[in-house]
Amino acid sequence: DQQVKQNSPSLSVQEGRISILNCDYTNSMFDYFLWYKKYPAEGPTFLISISSIKDKNEDGRFTVFLNKSAKHLSLHIVPSQPGDSAVYFCAASARGGGSEKLVFGKGMKLTVNP
Amino acid sequence: DGGITQSPKYLFRKEGQNVTLSCEQNLNHDAMYWYRQDPGQGLRLIYYSQIVNDFQKGDIAEGYSVSREKKESFPLTVTSAQKNPTAFYLCASSPDAAHNEQFFGPGTRLTVL
Numbered sequence: 001d002q003q004v005k006q007n008s009p010s011l012s013v014q015e016g017r018i019s020i021l022n023c024d025y026t027n028s029m030f031d032y033f034l035w036y037k038k039y040p041a042e043g044p045t046f047l048i049s050i051s052s053i054k055d056k057n058e059d060g061r062f063t064v065f066l067n068k069s070a071k072h073l074s075l076h077i078v079p080s081q082p083g084d085s086a087v088y089f090c091a092a093s094a095r096g097g098g099s100e101k102l103v104f105g106k107g108m109k110l111t112v113n114p
Numbered sequence: 115d116g117g118i119t120q121s122p123k124y125l126f127r128k129e130g131q132n133v134t135l136s137c138e139q140n141l142n143h144d145a146m147y148w149y150r151q152d153p154g155q156g157l158r159l160i161y162y163s164q165i166v167n168d169f170q171k172g173d174i175a176e177g178y179s180v181s182r183e184k185k186e187s188f189p190l191t192v193t194s195a196q197k198n199p200t201a202f203y204l205c206a207s208s209p210d211a212a213h214n215e216q217f218f219g220p221g222t223r224l225t226v227l
Contacts, residue, residue, distance in 0.1 A: 009154070032214045043118075043204050043218030044157070089156060093214050102147075102216060106156035 003027045004092050006105035015114050019077040023090030023105055026071065030092040030103075035064060035075050038087045038107070047088075048075070080112045117141065118219035120205050125224045127199075135190045135222050137205030146188035147206040147216060148172070148180065157204065163188055164211040192224065199226045 005024045013019045023033075031052040036044035050057040050064045050073065057064050063076045077084055090105040118139040127133045137146065145164050149157040149172075159172030163182040177196025182188055188207075192199045202223050206216040 034215065036218075041123075041202075041221065041223065043120075043206075043220050046215050046217070049215065095212070095214065101159075102214065104149075104157040106154060 002106075003030075004090055004103045004105040006088075006090055006108045008108055009106070010109040010111070012111045012113060013080050015082055015112055016079045019075075019080045019084065019110055019112065021075040021077075021088050021090075021108050021110065023073050023075075024071060025073075025092050027092070027094065027103075028071070029094040031095055032093050033064070033066060033073050034091045034093075034102070035062075036089040036091060036104075037084075038089060040087075044089055077110075080110075082112050082114050085110055085112050118205060118207055118217060120203075120219040120222050122222060123220065125222055127224070127226050129226055130194045132191055132193050133199075133224065135192065135203055135205075135224065137188045137190065137219060139186055139188075139205075139207045139217075139219075141207060141209075141217065142185070143207035143217075144185070144210045145208045145213070146182070147208075148178070148188070148190045149204045149206065150174065151202045151204060151221075160190065160203075199224060 034049040035047040037047045038044040048062050066073045087107045087109050089107045091102045093102050121136045147162040148160040158174050161180040163169035179191045204221045205219040208216045
């Protein structure tokens with residue numbers, strides 16, 4: 001049973017436009033959410049995170065929105081750049097249960113076209 | 115400079131052979147993790163260790179073994195019991211078990227022929 005879902009496997013946007021990556025979760029115990037970016041044949045790198053006490057966190061071009069009632073979060077990239085082309089993983093954890101259980105989604109491939 | 119290293123980048127083994135993947139970190143992190151990534155599967159947790167000389171099974175531990183004799187090292191052995199060992203293996207660490215952000219190594223691509 002997949003607890004973290006990234007239902008769209010890929011997204012293609014034009015350079016300069018907004019990229020919106022979505023993530024849904026089923027476990028109501030999750031209270032911390034992270035986004036990782038991964039290039040082929042490399043390890044994921046941490047991008048941005050959000051705690052369940054917030055509904056928005058912003059870092060430069062990256063903003064994550066959390067809708068707890070809908071169990072949904074999204075990553076917005078504005079403006080999108082060709083270097084943003086990568087696979088993006090959403091991850092979630094229940095801090096009360098310890099961080100060993102970072103549950104990852106299957107990833108979404110973002111392509112930003114020049 | 116600090117970080118997580120995994121070696122080698124690419125590894126080839128014959129079917130039936132055990133193989134050990136290296137993971138070293140100089141970040142002074144207590145917790146370390148092993149994941150495998152398969153196409154369309156995301157990252158799945160194999161084993162994790164919250165402290166030296168202690169480790170727990172993750173979601174897909176069958177056919178794998180680990181050790182944590184030193185804080186900075188967390189080697190993963192892929193045994194012949196692992197049915198589908200060909201995959202991309204990722205090691206990660208975090209400052210402690212209560213710290214959610216995990217830092218990943220560059221990965222090892224294992225191909226079993």
